[in-house]
Amino acid sequence: MIKIGHKKRYENIKKEYKKKEQKINFISQYDETSIVIETTYNNAFVYNNNEIYEVTLDKKFKSIINKTIYPGDKVVLKDNKIVDIVKRRNTLFRFKSDSTKLNNINTKQIIATNIDLAIIVVAVKEPLLHPKFIDRYIVLLEASDIPYIICFNKCDLLTEKEQSIIDLYNKLGYKCLKTSIKNKDSIEELKDLINNKQVIFVGHSGVGKSSLTNAIVNNKDIKINSIGSKSNKGRHTTIKAKYYKWNKNSSIIDTPGIRSLDLKNYNVYEIKKYFKEFSLYNDMCKYQDCLHYEEPLEYCKIKQMVGLNITKERYDSYCKIIEEILSK
Ligand SMILES: Nc1nc2c(ncn2[C@@H]2O[C@H](COP(=O)(O)OP(=O)(O)OP(=O)(O)O)[C@@H](O)[C@H]2O)c(=O)[nH]1
Ligand SMILES: [Mg+2]
Ligand SMILES: [Zn+2]
Structure with a gap:
């Protein structure tokens, strides 16, 4: 695979906008309503009154504001430059291990900002449905205080097996x-x-995030690709998060599919709060700080409920996350 350098990628994006003959204008006054569509190394594309503007992120901007911008950010422009960022309502981020840093440190990677609703997109098939991945996203979004729904896509391929998983989450x-x-x-x-919301589509590669975005936005330029026949995994078609407006107050941020979701940096005692069905029993264990993990069965109400009101799959999913955090 050929990696496209920042400069080349920027040229390509520019061409893409030119091809569409969308106006790339120069803005010369202050305006508070511009929203970041997409960023490149030194530039960004923003929406302002239904038109697209290309703005520069020069060194001065970086040193004055000392912040990076992301799709969904509201920015203030002057003389074709971003001079300020409107205070964010929230940010959606994940931790990513950075092997270039000493000790493989986990760095915080912001995906997008100002999200009203996250759509966890999974495919019932192709790629295989992994409920544990849904649980991880639930933890991430609950911890970020971002409302979410689960979208089971590719239901034309649905069989009883996947329907039972959908029934569980319902x-x-x-x-x-x-x-x-x-x-x-x-x-x-x-x-x-x-x-009337600013939403974000998140999930594995190949589940249909861009296809869904396209079905709503109706933009032929959204890249959609087929599943790799060998691995049956998505091909990482979308490479950067991008904002699409589809009516006056509604927008979608389509994101690149991710392989895995690292939860190592979360507090181990926090996780149990995010498994809904635990809530009735969390306080019924012998010890208040019970992790429902290695404690003996007779002390742990959650363990006793496995196979009754808590499914083995969800409990295993919980244990997997705990194991991961404890092993860091
Ligand atoms: N059968 C079926 N195929 C679908 C459906 N939705 C999407 N696909 C196919 O799934 C493949 C992947 O779709 P994309 O929309 O590119 O997936 P994505 O989630 O954006 O993938 P990344 O950009 O790599 O993260 C394409 O071949 C689509 O045509 C669906 O509802 N049913
Ligand atoms: Mg995509
Ligand atoms: Zn317990």
Whole structure:
């Protein structure tokens, strides 16, 4: 695979906008309503009154504001430069291990900002449905205090096995949606749910985040790719988070698929709060700080409920996260 350098990538993006004959204007007054669409190394594209502007992120900007900008950011522009960032309502970030740093330190990677609702997109098949991955996203979003729903896409391929997984999450009280791009199932329902919101699509590669974005935004330039036949895994078609506006007050940030979600940096005692079905029993263990992990069965109410009101799969999923945090 050829890696495109920053400069080349920027040239490509510029061409892409030119091709669409969208105006790339010069802005000369202060304006508070610009929203960041996409960023490159030294530049950013922003929306302002339904037009696209290209702005520079020069060194001066970096030293004055000392912040990086992300899709979804509201920015203040002057003379084609970003001079300020409006205070963010929230940021969606994840920890990523950085092997270039000593000790493989985990760095915080912001994906996007000002999110009203996150859509955890999974495919019922192709790639394989991994409920543990849903649980990890739930932890991340609960910890970030960002509302979310689960979108089970590719429901044209649905079988009983996956339906039972959907039933479980429904029963637990999570808002679930069954979509299919192929059959156009629940696309209107999805539109209703995300109307008047700034939403973000997150999930594994190849699950259909860009396909769903395209079904709503109707933008032919959104890249969608087929599943790699050998690995049956997505191909990481989307390479950068990007903001799309689809009506006056509604927008979608489409993101690149991720392989895994590292939760090592979370507090080990925090995780149990994010498994809904534990809430009734969390305080019923012998010790208040029970981790529901290596404590003896007779002391732990959660362990006693496994196979009853807590499924073995969800409990295993919880233990996997705890194990990961404790092993850091
Ligand atoms: N059968 C079926 N295929 C779908 C559906 N939605 C998307 N696909 C296919 O799944 C493949 C991957 O779709 P993308 O939209 O590129 O997936 P993505 O989540 O954006 O992937 P990344 O950008 O790599 O993260 C494409 O071949 C789509 O045509 C669906 O509802 N049913
Ligand atoms: Mg994509
Ligand atoms: Zn316990």
